[in-house]
Amino acid sequence: MTIATGFFTEYGAEILQSTREHMVLTLIAMLVACVIAIPLGIMLARCRLKLLVNIVMGMVNIIQPIPSLALIALTVVVFHTINELVGSRVIATLGTAPAIVALVAYAVLPILRNTYTGIRQVDSAVVEVATGMGMTRRQILFSVQLPLALPFIMAGVRISTVWTIGVATLVSLVGAGGLGDLIFRGLSNYRVNLILAGAVPAAVLALIFDWLLGRIERWLVPSDARQTQAP
Amino acid sequence: MIVFEQACKTYPGGAEAVRDLTLEISEGQTLVLLGTSGSGKTTTMKMVNRLIEPTAGRILIDGQDIMAQDPIDLRRRIGYAIQHIGLFPHMTVAENIAVVPKLLQWPRKRIEDRIDQLLNMVGLEPTAFANRYPSQLSGGQKQRVGVARALAADPPIVLMDEPFGALDPITREQLQNEFLELESVIRKTIIFVTHDVFEAVKMGDRVALLDAGRLQQLATPRELVENPANEFVDQFLGQHRFQLSLLTQTVRSIGTETVRPGSEPSPRPGVCLTFRTSLVEVLDLFKKTGQATLPIYERTTYVGELVKKDLLQVITKLLGEDGEPRETHDDNQNETGGAM
Numbered sequence: 001m002t003i004a005t006g007f008f009t010e011y012g013a014e015i016l017q018s019t020r021e022h023m024v025l026t027l028i029a030m031l032v033a034c035v036i037a038i039p040l041g042i043m044l045a046r047c048r049l050k051l052l053v054n055i056v057m058g059m060v061n062i063i064q065p066i067p068s069l070a071l072i073a074l075t076v077v078v079f080h081t082i083n084e085l086v087g088s089r090v091i092a093t094l095g096t097a098p099a100i101v102a103l104v105a106y107a108v109l110p111i112l113r114n115t116y117t118g119i120r121q122v123d124s125a126v127v128e129v130a131t132g133m134g135m136t137r138r139q140i141l142f143s144v145q146l147p148l149a150l151p152f153i154m155a156g157v158r159i160s161t162v163w164t165i166g167v168a169t170l171v172s173l174v175g176a177g178g179l180g181d182l183i184f185r186g187l188s189n190y191r192v193n194l195i196l197a198g199a200v201p202a203a204v205l206a207l208i209f210d211w212l213l214g215r216i217e218r219w220l221v222p223s224d225a226r227q228t229q230a231p
Numbered sequence: 232m233i234v235f236e237q238a239c240k241t242y243p244g245g246a247e248a249v250r251d252l253t254l255e256i257s258e259g260q261t262l263v264l265l266g267t268s269g270s271g272k273t274t275t276m277k278m279v280n281r282l283i284e285p286t287a288g289r290i291l292i293d294g295q296d297i298m299a300q301d302p303i304d305l306r307r308r309i310g311y312a313i314q315h316i317g318l319f320p321h322m323t324v325a326e327n328i329a330v331v332p333k334l335l336q337w338p339r340k341r342i343e344d345r346i347d348q349l350l351n352m353v354g355l356e357p358t359a360f361a362n363r364y365p366s367q368l369s370g371g372q373k374q375r376v377g378v379a380r381a382l383a384a385d386p387p388i389v390l391m392d393e394p395f396g397a398l399d400p401i402t403r404e405q406l407q408n409e410f411l412e413l414e415s416v417i418r419k420t421i422i423f424v425t426h427d428v429f430e431a432v433k434m435g436d437r438v439a440l441l442d443a444g445r446l447q448q449l450a451t452p453r454e455l456v457e458n459p460a461n462e463f464v465d466q467f468l469g470q471h472r473f474q475l476s477l478l479t480q481t482v483r484s485i486g487t488e489t490v491r492p493g494s495e496p497s498p499r500p501g502v503c504l505t506f507r508t509s510l511v512e513v514l515d516l517f518k519k520t521g522q523a524t525l526p527i528y529e530r531t532t533y534v535g536e537l538v539k540k541d542l543l544q545v546i547t548k549l550l551g552e553d554g555e556p557r558e559t560h561d562d563n564q565n566e567t568g569g570a571m
Binding site: 125126128129130131132133134135136139144147148221222224225226 | 277280282303304305306307311313317319320321322330331334363364366367390
């Protein structure tokens with residue numbers, strides 16, 4: 001008990017601070033990723049140029065298999081190169097900027113892919129009925145395709161959020177802070193308490209966000225209101 | 232009035248879905264487009280609301296070429312009901328029905344009143360059904376909502392693509408009967424697509440039989456059954472000819488000489504015939520009641536009676552007239568009402 005109390009008086013403030021940084025990083029990255037991926041997914045799903053769709057999806061697919069740590073490191077390299085080319089320090093090569101770019105690049109794919117499939121899986125007969133009833137293309141998108149794709153989009157956002165919380169523990173390596181700070185410090189000094197002080201909140205954050213997004217999804221789309229499989 | 236003038240639909244690559252189709256549907260009539268899959272019946276129907284556009288020829292509604300009209304406006308003035316998947320799964324029954332009225336920007340109160348009115352009309356209690364999702368409805372209930380939705384903005388024209396297709400025979404017959412009743416009140420110009428010849432004969436004022444994109448015969452159900460225009464029509468009706476003729480012949484059409492004056496029963500019996508009762512139904516009623524005669528009423532007026540023996544004579548004559556002995560088999564009986 002006294003150990004615990006001692007631990008919290010020593011690290012409590014730091015845990016709170018790191019958790020807050022971690023959440024801010026995650027939320028900013030997720031917000032940017034949604035703003036990019038959802039509209040792009042919609043556009044791709046409605047795009048009639050198959051080739052363009054394949055190129056964009058292919059490009060996004062290339063990012064995914066890159067190990068997250070490597071991606072973060074590569075972002076720093078890219079930022080460094082940009083600075084070299086421009087000849088001045090236009091962007092900070094370390095810190096929050098490269099961290100968020102790397103997190104966004106990683107978070108985009110699941111959302112994009114799920115938005116695309118979500119809209120594509122809407123029964124073409126349903127879209128045809130909507131057309132036959134006199135809806136415009138925009139009305140079909142907003143009142144038929146998007147609501148029916150929502151469970152897919154939400155699933156993408158959920159997967160992305162959980163990943164991002166995980167990957168965000170690594171951005172402490174480029175000086176972006178977050179719970180990774182505690183974990184890496186604990187590892188390098190071999191202090192188990194410190195490792196736990198970083199790892200446990202990160203795990204709890206992931207669980208809470210996953211649960212929260214699941215609730216929001218069920219609230220947005222009641223199970224009876226989903227597209228039933230064709231008989 | 233809808234007019235097809237040599238309408239064609241040819242797909243790139245040369246496949247002809249519909250070829251040189253000329254026909255007219257007058258106001259308040261039901262035209263059934265009948266044919267096998269690939270006959271062009273659905274394509275024909277979809278050309279009316281421009282879901283598919285004709286590649287040659289013209290289609291006129293009330294004298295105006297539909298290709299000169301805004302497709303969105305055109306579609307909002309035409310009711311549209313299709314088989315099973317038709318309802319929006321993410322909208323409640325009320326929201327589904329409200330789609331077109333909302334597109335037309337009706338005031339909310341008017342939409343709400345219309346939803347209640349329509350649900351009552353198709354036999355669904357508004358308080359129990361308005362807030363259900365399609366997944367919470369039975370097949371028959373879905374189709375009722377589908378019909379209500381097609382009628383929502385009170386369009387003069389309604390397109391129906393196998394609206395009762397995915398139902399069990401009993402529910403289907405019930406819905407067909409209810410729809411006929413409803414239709415006699417609302418008087419819409421209806422284009423009804425089906426592959427079921429019994430449904431066609433039952434629902435249509437006229438039937439257009441299509442094959443490989445060409446119109447084979449356009450006739451009243453009775454003409455179609457009794458005077459097939461060509462070999463194809465004859466084959467299409469196939470072994471169902473005799474049943475179909477019983478279905479298209481009514482108390483009126485077998486001739487007034489068959490109807491005896493009789494004496495008006497008092498009080499009015501629960502089971503009676505009208506001039507419009509088909510011979511199939513008459514036979515059913517004789518079987519059900521076990522009586523030797525049935526009274527005929529026109530609305531509330533007694534007009535005579537039909538004697539079972541007379542009816543049987545007429546039927547024997549029908550059998551003889553139709554000639555071909557293979558059609559006199561009674562092993563077709565079990566198939567009555569079944570799909571083609």
